[in-house]
Amino acid sequence: MKKIIDVLIINNCPSFYKINLYNELAKQVKLHVVFIGLTNQVVINNCFEDDIHFSFELISNVQIEKRNKIKSLIRLYFICKHYDYKKIIYGGYADFEEKVLMWITKKSKNCLQFESSIRESRVTGIVAYLKKIIFARFIIALPAGKLQSAVFYSLGYKGVIIESKGVGLFNNSNLKKSKTNVISDELKYLFVGRLIPVKNIELLIRVFNNLNKHLTIVGTGVLENKLRAQANSNIEFTGFILNNELDKLYCSHDVFILPSISETWGLVVEEAIYFGLPVIVSDAVGCQEDMVLEPDTGVVFRNSDENDLVNAILKLETNIETYKQNCIAFDFQQRDKMQISAYLNILNI
DSSP states (O other), X not given: OOEEOSEEEEESSOOHHHHHXXXXXXXXXXXXXXXXXXXXXXXXXXXXXXXXXXXXXESOSSBGGGSOHHHHHHHHHHHHHHEEOSEEEESOSOSHHHHHHTTTXXXXXXXXXXXXXXXXXXXXXXXXXXXXXXXXXXXXXXXXXXXXXXXXXXXXXXXXXXXXXXXXXOOGGXXXXXXXXXXXXXXXXXXXXXXXXXXXXXXXXXXHHHHTOEEEEEOOOTTHHHHHHHOOXXXXXXXXXXXXXXXXXXXXXXXXXXXXXXXXXXXXXXXXXXXXXXXXXXXXXXXXIIIIITTTOEXXXXXXXXXXXXXXXXXXXXXXXXXXHHHXXXXXHHHHHHHHHHHXXXXXX
16 A cells, blocks of 8 residues: 655755755655765765654665666665655756656656756756756746746746755754854955855965965865965964854854855855855855845855956945845745745645
């Protein structure tokens, strides 16, 4: 006999921010979440099972790139047959399993989480045509924000669009906001993320070498040794820092910078704003409209343009008090409620 639930969710990996979101949803609806595998591309707590308070399965306890895709698909198929669900949420359509399964499950129940912004999505040519075909298999789209919704509008999507207002919850209840409203005499800038090419940290180092401003770089990655060799003494590297210890770091800095050449959303921007840090982000960051421009919490610069980054830094420093107050005023509780409501609303369609 099939087990009756409200929502079946398929995600590629158990990222902490999705776990936090699903924990909140599980308080109000019956759901079952399937994670395809593990990955180093996002933050996953080593003991993530202890953080989960909902029904779930992990199909492959290996790096997702090393999984057996056929076995994974078969497992997913029988999981779908085991549950009687009102809606099924696909975490994307890039993985092999999702590409196949979306044609097997009923369109009337299919929903799509979508985190890519229009700035990094093809909406013309043959790729756009294929996307239209894929999107037509989903009755509901859950784009993360305005730039993500724009993809669906540009392609003439006929289903229901419900902006989720984020890509998950970073669980700010576990973070301590001990930062005062006082801005340092000499501003301290902060970057947090993986040290990989897509984060565009070499541009950041070149600019800060020239400006001789204090910059802290948090994280590890394949470029770490190269970046350390390029940096002057005004740039500090901390290496990896545990997620639950990042609050101290945010509280000791004044401005956050994310210069990525591609960033679907940028949850770390949310963390910075939560701690009252004005932000500078490139125009490739997916949350720029919802988290930066609209609430006026910082400045957006043209991706990979060193001069524009310098101008953005000067602009922010000139208006830092205004940006900081807007960060402090940002209502994260309300935003989180809107994100949870977006997912609950799919059950009414």
